[in-house]
Amino acid sequence: MIDIVYIEKEALNLPFTENTVKKLPGAAKVLIDRWEDVFYRKKQDYGLQKKNRKLIIGINRGSFVMEGSENCQSAGAEDFYYCSFAKNCIGGCDYCYLQGMMRSGYLLAFANMDDCFAEAEKVLDKGKKTLLAVSYDNDIYALDGLFGYVKMWSDFANRERRENLTVEVRTKCGTKAFIDRADSASGTLVFTWSVSSPENIKRFEPCTSPLAARLDAAEYALDKGFRVRLALDPVIAIGKGWKEGYEKLCDEIAGRGIGGRLDAVMLGGFRIPADYLKIMRRNAPESPIAFDSYEIKGGTACYPEEKEAQVTGFIGSILKDRAGVPQERLFMYGRER
Numbered sequence: 001m002i003d004i005v006y007i008e009k010e011a012l013n014l015p016f017t018e019n020t021v022k023k024l025p026g027a028a029k030v031l032i033d034r035w036e037d038v039f040y041r042k043k044q045d046y047g048l049q050k051k052n053r054k055l056i057i058g059i060n061r062g063s064f065v066m067e068g069s070e071n072c073q074s075a076g077a078e079d080f081y082y083c084s085f086a087k088n089c090i091g092g093c094d095y096c097y098l099q100g101m102m103r104s105g106y107l108l109a110f111a112n113m114d115d116c117f118a119e120a121e122k123v124l125d126k127g128k129k130t131l132l133a134v135s136y137d138n139d140i141y142a143l144d145g146l147f148g149y150v151k152m153w154s155d156f157a158n159r160e161r162r163e164n165l166t167v168e169v170r171t172k173c174g175t176k177a178f179i180d181r182a183d184s185a186s187g188t189l190v191f192t193w194s195v196s197s198p199e200n201i202k203r204f205e206p207c208t209s210p211l212a213a214r215l216d217a218a219e220y221a222l223d224k225g226f227r228v229r230l231a232l233d234p235v236i237a238i239g240k241g242w243k244e245g246y247e248k249l250c251d252e253i254a255g256r257g258i259g260g261r262l263d264a265v266m267l268g269g270f271r272i273p274a275d276y277l278k279i280m281r282r283n284a285p286e287s288p289i290a291f292d293s294y295e296i297k298g299g300t301a302c303y304p305e306e307k308e309a310q311v312t313g314f315i316g317s318i319l320k321d322r323a324g325v326p327q328e329r330l331f332m333y334g335r336e337r
């Protein structure tokens with residue numbers, strides 16, 4: 001429940017702000033000069049702020065579009081960008097990199113989306129096969145009831161209608177209603193459901209939808225004509241039962257008969273920038289994920305090569321053999337670039 005909305009003065013009369021604030025009638029409104037004054041305040045407690053959510057609405061005067069990290073998969077795209085116009089998430093996943101990256105746990109949403117779309121258009125003018133990920137610092141799908149970003153990106157995709165473009169909305173939310181706000185006509189918008197074993201979801205992703213709801217939504221989107229992807233990424237291979245857990249997940253995908261209809265399936269072991277892992281260990285001294293064994297490669301903490309190969313090899317073969325995911329649509333971290 002959001003009880004305070006901090007609103008940057010310059011954003012106050014923009015349609016995004018008015019629409020969002022209308023949906024929070026019980027929240028106190030506090031006018032601020034700049035969003036940075038609240039978001040980058042010193043001595044903030046990320047964990048506490050995550051439990052006691054406030055919203056900041058601001059104007060982004062810097063870049064919206066950034067080059068995608070080598071740690072993320074681009075599913076065969078030549079160019080990979082991500083677009084950041086909302087920060088922080090209600091998912092509360094134990095392993096989320098945001099807790100190492102963000103100074104504040106408050107939700108931050110930018111209201112000047114026209115500037116964001118203009119910047120994205122410039123990047124796309126290069127004409128290469130491009131992935132534009134639009135939900136990396138926030139699960140915008142899960143918050144679509146508040147912000148309405150999914151419809152905006154659907155409109156962008158339909159305006160652009162470029163064959164070389166994929167606009168990806170990634171989520172762990174199983175609500176189907178948000179799919180109905182989007183339009184599949186361009187073939188450019190892709191919904192990716194991030195999935196894990198039922199045990200991992202229960203244990204490490206406490207504020208997200210159950211597996212069945214996510215797959216129900218994925219099936220619904222397929223039936224509505226959308227390109228749909230699944231991300232078994234990050235795989236959390238912890239404890240003796242991890243293989244059985246992922247077998248259950250793959251069998252659930254197989255049982256629905258959707259393996260051959262998926263646009264892509266991304267697979268990769270847990271990894272995180274080494275600096276963020278240090279913060280994660282400080283903030284969560286009991287976390288089995290934070291204190292698992294990793295090796296540091298190029299500044300990234302990841303599973304040792306042998307374990308990564310075991311994880312992706314094991315799950316990849318079940319996805320192909322039992323769930324019918326074609327080899328060419330299966331993308332494994334570390335083997336793509």
Ligand code: SF4
Binds near residue numbers: 090095098172208
């Ligand atoms: S859903 Fe994604 S962005 Fe949100 S908390 Fe979980 S890992 Fe982080």
